[in-house]
Every structure is written in C-alpha cells, then in structure tokens.
Amino acid sequence: MDQHKDYTSLDAKAKGVRRTVIALVALVSLGVSAAAGALVQSHWGERGGVSLDADMAQSQAAAMQDNVTRLAEKVGGLQAKLIEMDGVSKRVAKAAGIEYTDPELAGAMPVQDLAVMDSMDGADLVWNADRLGEQLDNLAKQMSEQQDWFQMLDSVLTERTGNEARLPNYRPVDYDEVASSFGWRRHPISGRHALHEGLDFPAPKGTPIYAASGGVVSEARYMTGYGKLVEINHGNGMSTRYAHASSIVVKLGDVVEKGQLIARVGSTGQSTGSHLHFEVRMAGHALDPKLFLPAREYVEQQIAQLDSDK
Structure with missing residues (x-):
C-alpha cells in the first residue's frame, strides 16, 4: 500500500538523518578538542616560563589567531547545519504525525565578528577561544538531543511499519473480478x-x-x-x-x-x-x-x- 511505502520512506529518512547527527556530534567533539588545544597552547606559552623570541611569539600568535578564526567558521557552519536538521525534523515529524518541539538553538558568532578578530591581541583571542569552546559545547549538547529525538522517531516509525506489514493487504487470488461485495x-x-x-x-x-x-x-x-x-x-x-x-x-x-x-x-x-x-x-x-x-x-x-x- 502507498501508506506503507510512505512509512518505509520516512523510516529510511529518519535513519539517514540520525547518521548525519552522529557524524556531526563527532565533528563538534573534535572542534571542542581543538579549542582546548589552542587554549592550552596559549596558557603554556604565557605561564610556562619559557622565553620566546619576538619572531616565535609573533608566529605563534598568528597561528593561534588563524586557529580561532577557523573554529569560529566551524561554529557557524555547525550552527547552520543544526538549523537545517531542525527543518528536516519538523517535516519528518509532521509527515509521521508526531509532535515536535523546537530545540533552543545557540547563536553562532556573527560573520562580521570574524573580520574583527584579525586585529585582536593575544588576550582577546584567548577570550574568543573560550567563547567558541562554550558554543561548541552547546552545539554538541543540542546535536546529542537531536540524535536522541531521531532515535525515538526511528523507533516509532519501525513500530508503525511493523503494524502496517501485518495488515491483510495482499490480494488472496490472482483474479480481479469480484462477484459479490461486502x-x-x-x-x-x-x-x-x-x-x-x-x-x-x-x-x-x-x-x-x-x-x-x-x-x-x-x-x-x-x-x-x-x-x-x-x-x-x-x-x-x-x-x-x-x-x-x-x-x-x-x-x-x-x-x-x-x-x-x-x-x-x-x-x-x-x-x-x-x-x-x-x-x-x-x-x-x-x-x-x-x-x-x-x-x-x-x-x-x-x-x-x-x-x-x-
């Protein structure tokens, strides 16, 4: 039946999006690790008692600025992906007749802030690295919640598909004519x-x-x-x-x-x-x-x- 095909399609879509969520959660985790690494590098350079010459300090500051900028861009990309998944969630939930509650989407760093970061000094970069780390943590949490929601949806659709499969909708004989109806x-x-x-x-x-x-x-x-x-x-x-x-x-x-x-x-x-x-x-x-x-x-x-x- 067409309805069975719809549920099967929804089930496949739910599983596919759930795999995407899992991959994104892993990506966020890597982002958090990268942010932490940048912070450790900064603090070690400042507090480790190691004297760095001017060229090395400048090179290290430039590298850190580049890392923080990249992390900011990654946060923006992940934020956009999360919003996109939220739209998919709404459509799938509506088609499946399941109530869907919007998650609280954390605001990503505005694009204009990325340009400003080029002129920031080390202290400002450390502050922004902290901020990016917090945003990545929030995104990881929200994507984990999305993953849980898709797992629930997958379970519901699987049950519905099983119920649909039990309906007596297979033609019992290979003859079309009905001599007497119900x-x-x-x-x-x-x-x-x-x-x-x-x-x-x-x-x-x-x-x-x-x-x-x-x-x-x-x-x-x-x-x-x-x-x-x-x-x-x-x-x-x-x-x-x-x-x-x-x-x-x-x-x-x-x-x-x-x-x-x-x-x-x-x-x-x-x-x-x-x-x-x-x-x-x-x-x-x-x-x-x-x-x-x-x-x-x-x-x-x-x-x-x-x-x-x-």
Whole structure:
C-alpha cells in the first residue's frame, strides 16, 4: 500500500538523518578538542616560563589567531547545519504525525565578528577561544538531543511499519473480478436477506489462494457453510478467512508469511460455483476487505463488475 511505502520512506529518512547527527556530534567533539588545544597552547606559552623570541611569539600568535578564526567558521557552519536538521525534523515529524518541539538553538558568532578578530591581541583571542569552546559545547549538547529525538522517531516509525506489514493487504487470488461485495444481499442458497461478510472472487478450481498477511493458522478444516476453510490470526485481534477451498495446504498452528500459498480455490460448503470467499475480521467482527486491499486494484475490480452487469 502507498501508506506503507510512505512509512518505509520516512523510516529510511529518519535513519539517514540520525547518521548525519552522529557524524556531526563527532565533528563538534573534535572542534571542542581543538579549542582546548589552542587554549592550552596559549596558557603554556604565557605561564610556562619559557622565553620566546619576538619572531616565535609573533608566529605563534598568528597561528593561534588563524586557529580561532577557523573554529569560529566551524561554529557557524555547525550552527547552520543544526538549523537545517531542525527543518528536516519538523517535516519528518509532521509527515509521521508526531509532535515536535523546537530545540533552543545557540547563536553562532556573527560573520562580521570574524573580520574583527584579525586585529585582536593575544588576550582577546584567548577570550574568543573560550567563547567558541562554550558554543561548541552547546552545539554538541543540542546535536546529542537531536540524535536522541531521531532515535525515538526511528523507533516509532519501525513500530508503525511493523503494524502496517501485518495488515491483510495482499490480494488472496490472482483474479480481479469480484462477484459479490461486502454488505447486505439475498443469500443465493437460502434466499434470506443477510449480511455478506466478505468478498467473493470467482476463480477456476485449483487456483492458488495466498495469505493476505503473515500470521498463525488458527483454523484449517471443514466448517459448516464455509466448506474447507483456512483462518489466519494476524495478532492484535485481526484475522482473515479463506472459504470454499478445494484443498488446504497448511495445518493448524503453522506460521505463514504474507503471500504464502495456503489453499486452493474450490466450491465446498454452501457455494454455487468455484470461488474464494475472503473475510477480514477484527475481534470477531467482519470488516469490509476493500478497506485493506490496495485501492487501485479494488477500483479496477469494481469497474470490471459494473462492466459485466451491463
């Protein structure tokens, strides 16, 4: 179904963005280490008691200024990336129907401040290195929170994808025509007005019948009215029935997968011709199978039925 594809796409997007977050957190950590290294170098040079000549001091100051400038640029880039991820988070959360709370984004050093740093002396550079270190720490914290949020989203989407995969949306036979839809009708044998609790798919005897979804076989026997019947329990109160089979190829307790062969079409029980009677039930109550079958296929079936009635 299209909805299943949407959730799968969202799941893949969540995992991809989460990998990006992890990489960025590592990058921030390296940035913090670099800032710390710059500070240590500065303090060691000033307090270590080592006499440096003027040329070496000037060279070291220039190198430190360059390092701090680079760190400032990195902070700005990481800040932009975090804002971009925040936008992705909003879109993914909206598509998944999950409430999203904006994180507090720390302000990066303005671009104009980078030019001013070229004329700063050593003390100012040390102060700005401290400031950059704090900003990098804040970014690392925010990205860690983003990572946690994407992990939560990944978990939610994985659960939803699993639930979607259990829906009985696999066509049980390779024939499009629907001879009788879900709803009230006159029973073809008893003549009484009764609720038809499924869809009837006309098909030649021996046509393969497939499981509409994975689950455990809860019935595999002859039942009055249904003839040879297979019932599959899909969990969470959901089950499907496949009636009037000519033969059954699974047994009670078997675990089956979506699309697996479970029986063959026949006309056993109360039946006027070879066909599959397919039901979907929730907590024992019959539901219209058209709610679960792919919409395009069901529309084509209805058009084919209307054409045959002309």
